[in-house]
Amino acid sequence: MPLKLEIVTPEARIYPGKDVDGRPESGEVDSVVLPGYEGEMGVLPAHANLVTTLLPGELRITKGGKTIEMAVGEGLVEVTGSVVRILTDAAIDSDKIDEKAAEDAIARARKSLEDLKPGEQQEEIAAAMAAIQRATIHLNIKRKRKTV
Numbered sequence: 001m002p003l004k005l006e007i008v009t010p011e012a013r014i015y016p017g018k019d020v021d022g023r024p025e026s027g028e029v030d031s032v033v034l035p036g037y038e039g040e041m042g043v044l045p046a047h048a049n050l051v052t053t054l055l056p057g058e059l060r061i062t063k064g065g066k067t068i069e070m071a072v073g074e075g076l077v078e079v080t081g082s083v084v085r086i087l088t089d090a091a092i093d094s095d096k097i098d099e100k101a102a103e104d105a106i107a108r109a110r111k112s113l114e115d116l117k118p119g120e121q122q123e124e125i126a127a128a129m130a131a132i133q134r135a136t137i138h139l140n141i142k143r144k145r146k147t148v
Contacts, residue, residue: 001045002028007086014091033060050079069094097142105135
């Protein structure tokens, strides 16, 4: 019995998407490994029901012996029997990650941190740190795929 996976961001439904012929995919997968509060969590068919937080990191989907890797942001995960629903602020397939854009984002965020005065503008500091974290995750996933 396969798992049914749904990944939704505020902009769009990310998974299931469309197959190569433009038809909707079934969304059925063999397993999902996601970044959670306590570390990586694997979900297989017949998993216990739960709701948990999703942390920024790498999401791995296994389907028919093939692994799909995605960078995800913060969100929630709901597991109910054979269905996994992921609601996240961002999700991007590793093949669509632009390494140069991620490096540029890190450089811009570091520059903005240097320009801020300590103890002031806490929101700007948090935003820059989040941008660095997001871009670093993208780079790690993209570079990992290069070495494999």
